[in-house]
Amino acid sequence: MNSLFEAIQEKPKEGQKFVAVDVETTGLSPLTSELIEVSAIKYENFHKVETYTSFIKPVEPIPQKITELTGITNTMVKDARPVWEVMQEVIAFIGNCTIVAHNAPFDVSFLQVYSNNSFSKNKVVDTVKLGRKMYPQLINHKLATIAHHIGIRETGFHRAEFDCECCAKIYLEYLKQGKDA
Secondary structure, three states, X not given: OOHHHOOOOOOOOOOOEEEEEEEEEOOOOOOOOOEEEEEEEEEEOOEEEEEXXXXXXXXXXXXXXXXXHHOOOHHHHOOOEOHHHHHHHHHHHHOOOEEEEOOHHHHHHXXXXXXXXXXXXXXXXXXHHHHHHHOOOOOOOOHHHHHHHOOOOOOOOOOHHXXXXXXXXXXXXXXXXXXXX
């Protein structure tokens, strides 16, 4: 894994922003699968300041197994905007902020493919790595497992905005603990 996905080395400085990001897709590969939902939540000084969420209209129908996992149906995305239009807004929303994502290589690879590598210079923090450092005793380091461990009891996993919220809370918990990455 390259340095783009290395965990942070220090706490954010006053005024520094980060954006928690999550995508829902029609499959596992950004080369053969499509984005169907993207969410990004911007934080500044440890507080949520802005949220962006959008469905994306895929070219191909959403596979049934993806609908079962995410709850996102073809009906829900039939009037959504195309990926190129949504990605212009995502690029503007994230800007040069640090990107925080759970299993960041997955989410960022989709963002990179669909934005023509617009996030190549953004620092990326993977909360899977942080979760392993903070909670090595957990049976696994899936988003739901870590989220439940830190007290998130709501359900809604595999929907982009909810997953963003969980990811951000894991990162904020990491920052509160003051651990070295």
